[in-house]
Amino acid sequence: MSLETSIERRSLPLERPFTISRGTTAETEVVIVRIEDDDGTVGVGAAGPASHYGETAATVEAVLPDLLAVVEDVGDPAQLARIEWRMRETIGRNPAARTAVSIALHDLEAKRLDVPLYRYWGLDPSATLESSYTIGLDDTETMREKTADAVEAGYGTLKVKLGTDRDVEIVRTIRSAAPDARLFVDANEAWTPREAVETIDRLAEYDLAFVEQPVPAGDPEGLKFVFERSSVAIAADESCVTLEDVPRIADRCDVANLKLMKCGGLREAWRMIHAARAHGLEVMLGCMIESNASIAAACHLAPALDYADLDGALLLDDDPVDGVPMPGGRIDLEALDRPGTGAVPE
Numbered sequence: 001m002s003l004e005t006s007i008e009r010r011s012l013p014l015e016r017p018f019t020i021s022r023g024t025t026a027e028t029e030v031v032i033v034r035i036e037d038d039d040g041t042v043g044v045g046a047a048g049p050a051s052h053y054g055e056t057a058a059t060v061e062a063v064l065p066d067l068l069a070v071v072e073d074v075g076d077p078a079q080l081a082r083i084e085w086r087m088r089e090t091i092g093r094n095p096a097a098r099t100a101v102s103i104a105l106h107d108l109e110a111k112r113l114d115v116p117l118y119r120y121w122g123l124d125p126s127a128t129l130e131s132s133y134t135i136g137l138d139d140t141e142t143m144r145e146k147t148a149d150a151v152e153a154g155y156g157t158l159k160v161k162l163g164t165d166r167d168v169e170i171v172r173t174i175r176s177a178a179p180d181a182r183l184f185v186d187a188n189e190a191w192t193p194r195e196a197v198e199t200i201d202r203l204a205e206y207d208l209a210f211v212e213q214p215v216p217a218g219d220p221e222g223l224k225f226v227f228e229r230s231s232v233a234i235a236a237d238e239s240c241v242t243l244e245d246v247p248r249i250a251d252r253c254d255v256a257n258l259k260l261m262k263c264g265g266l267r268e269a270w271r272m273i274h275a276a277r278a279h280g281l282e283v284m285l286g287c288m289i290e291s292n293a294s295i296a297a298a299c300h301l302a303p304a305l306d307y308a309d310l311d312g313a314l315l316l317d318d319d320p321v322d323g324v325p326m327p328g329g330r331i332d333l334e335a336l337d338r339p340g341t342g343a344v345p346e
């Protein structure tokens, strides 16, 4: 089978600048991949590269030809497991680039079968989740306003970025602006283990579902120290990148935060979900700031998760790709009326 492929790099401005403990982003770059088969069926995927993990749009563009050559060489786009394996053997790093190809091929296969991707995975579209909507760091009053806007827009689950010298004030303010919301907080590695224990002690009264990545990923003993002393559940994100990390974090957190752009493909994410469960962890699927060209695929795994943090496209000013409907953050797979991931570029 001969396949036509194309690669398109896009700069996407955010609705407003997004700040976490490590820095501010005003614009994100994604690389959209299209793979078309002999019948004219087109699979769409994208990379949302993260510099924290060593990738940029330029590195994605640089390795995509080699990854697409692997697809050509395997010769059968339905052999998704083999293709993901061979891509990883060929380009060990660059997980976002591999994920772009994985998503495009899964979209193509589901379209060829004329089913939405969740049905290809055998999942129940009614057993879906509400994604969190993230409140980035800002001055406390602006964070209060953003929270009020999010509640007004119907978001019932909020994720609050922390890692400042006023974290307790921020959470107190947000909790009062969103008294009924389910709240996640994410320190993005900002605290020392002792700071984390003290801060979490003071945050516990605000009814948090979990505290994400309290300490640096490079300090696994610190994560264990916090986990053993925390009255709030602990999630691992930067500490949980690939399948091999799952057993390493199993005795030092409650929730594994997986991301397609960290792990390198949809099948690898599927394996991580089950590995995490086998280790007694709850599972969250998160994202980078991404377009629906990749977020839509992640949405189809929602019925297999405990938590979803898939607001990447909701933070964009104008996503050029339509995806799975997410009113108020609720991932509405049943409302999807087309096969594949549902990603439709303008």
Ligand SMILES: [Mg+2]
Residues within 6 Å of the ligand: 186, 188, 212, 213, 237, 238, 257, 286
């Ligand atoms: Mg995180």
